[in-house]
Amino acid sequence: MYKSLLCLRYLRTRYIALASIISMTLGVATMIVVNSVMDGFSTDMRTRLRGILADVIVETNSLDGEPVTKDIKNSIQRAIGDDIAGMTETVEIYAMLSVQYGSQWQSKPVTLIGIDPETKATVGPLAQYLEHTKDNDIPNWELSPEAMAYRKEWTTRAQWMVERWNHNPPPIEQNEQVSFEEPVESSEPLPAPKFANESETASPFDQTPKPKGTHKANPTANPFGEDLKVSAFEEKEERDPSSPLPGRVYIGYGLVSFPYEDPETGKTETFQIVKPGDDVKISTVTAGQPPEPTHFNATVVDLFKSNMSEHDSSLVFCNLEYLQEMRGMIGGGEKSITSIQIKLKRPEDAAMVVSKLEEALPASKFRVRTWEDKQGPLLAAVEVESAILNVLLFLIIAVAGFGILAIFFMITIEKTRDIGVLKALGASSNGIMSIFLSYGLALGLVGSGVGVIVGLLFVRYINEIEKAITWITGRKVFDQRIYYFPEISTHVNPMMVFWVAIGAMVIAVLASILPARKAARFHPVESLRYE
């Protein structure tokens, strides 16, 4: 009984001991925050990575792809037919995306992925990532009515311009000047309606439809004029210029939108240079040896935004068949593909499925990996980072343990006489020891308890705290343009919190064992001599 009473009194009267556990509190809090952020980061990243990829990916060793023969399909079915929840074929190739903005062309390296949206949606949440597609819809390559209307509007205007300049081509110098003075906004109210009828009568229109803004440039400078393949392809059809091109793409949001800071409001605004309905130009290489450059125009159907900035600023999805055609991957009745993405009924089985597939498919042609293998370095980096941080932070708690040790020694020395008195009154050595052990435990409890609360609160309000720090320091702590995520995501793992708290308490108790044993061994007579 006296043990708990004295322990409580010591807690209440020895504030110095509470000071010793502040570092423990901070250690616990930091550990919880860091782990939650790291965990949130990797959980988010995993879901997003997995959203783009699939549980298991079969890739061809060659960029030229391999024809998907009946044999291959059959061997996949035989090997893992029962485990498949969804499967899609894709062609993945490096490419350049060129977008015209004003009179300027911007080109960027991208990963071009030919997909079939319907099957692609069965292996991952594609619709969810498309800006203008409803989450429950099956994504497709049709333009939405708004995109169609927008397209009609700008193609009509472009056509009128081309008509006019064809009849009366301005000198090149003058034209360039014009292009600079031209207003940037394409939605600028031009006298388009007036010419709308004219443009319809003005067919046949022998040019490829221009991307937005082409009308500002000299038609002789139109890079698409030389695009024989496309022109030939389209000339045959004698198509309406406002109808979308056969090449269709979903473009990564980050490729065509640029965050900037509004100088007046100071808020981050985004500035988007491509909308669904616009045309873009894609350059890539054909299959075969040696690869030949090829390019084609494509109509943007939708923007792709997974919030994983690495993907959003590098991926362009294209209609699979068209890409195969452009790359010359169709031949002998077989279409080649470069990868097969498979979604499993039980994602846990991925490793087993991989080994089955490795057996079933010729290793010279195919490589089978789980999405985790494919993103291995990134995931491993996050794991190593969090392991190192955990070790370092636990050292902070250990340092706190030494603080407790030192202060406990002081307290036992200070309490020597009282310990003698307690022994004279009949307290046992174990009793004395347990006073100090429970004192240590209580300090650990308070230290880690407060640490847990502070840590959890910090995690809960981390984005607000980030904003406050940004506001105070004027520097962005978490720049969404750099990181993968729009805001700091966290994931609190209860087990982690539990173990951190337990770890801190164990350290506090361990640190009090030595002083407690020393106190218990005080000889009562010598303790009483203290005066």
Next chain:
Amino acid sequence: MTETLSMPHPQLSAIAIEKAYRKDKHKVPVLRGIDVDVQKAEFLSIVGQSGSGKSTLMHLFGLLDSPDIGEIQLEGQRIDDLPDHARDQIRNRVFGFIFQFYHLLPELNLLENVLSPLMIRYSTWEYWKQKKKFREDALEIIEKVGLSHRIKHRPSEMSGGEMQRAAIARALIAKPQILLADEPTGNLDSSTGKEIMNLLTNLNEQEQLTIIMVTHDNSIAAQAHRTVRLLEGQIEVLGKSHATSVPA
């Protein structure tokens, strides 16, 4: 043997006690063959110069220390060689200690200090069950030592005399058989010392409590039934000059 069986044992006795302290490699003998018997309800005082080993003898009686040679017997039973937990129990139940410097626990208030021997004796649960009764007992004893108005006070808020009375109350709460008082008045002025002595004499007379008291003040010692003097580590018998009221 038959003699010892038929004879009633003294309540507490020290038999041929020797005790030396080791300082580096030198042995410093403090007690060199001490024999003292204390009868039930006796009030014995031990006098001697400072450093003569009075406190050491008290500590041996109270099992706070063990003799090098010799025995301490309680009712004829040797107690100095018992295992630790048994010695702890005897200290808690048989003896009550009073020290020169009171030795109250500074974190506890008067009431809690008085109750501390009971807190030590019982587990939290058992203590909780009897809490009310203990509290009443304590209040009664505090009343007896005249400190009812100081229940919630910490030792630091009390005077020396009050602290010593609190210490006496603490020694009494466990209903001890023997009270060991080491210079209980040594740190008090003479009138406060007198009050404390009155308290002790009353306890001895009214409750038949055995008291062994160490003092270096002969006038204080004179209030006891019997006085022994420690000199060069041995007992110098002073006779039972004022031991008239010792019960047979």
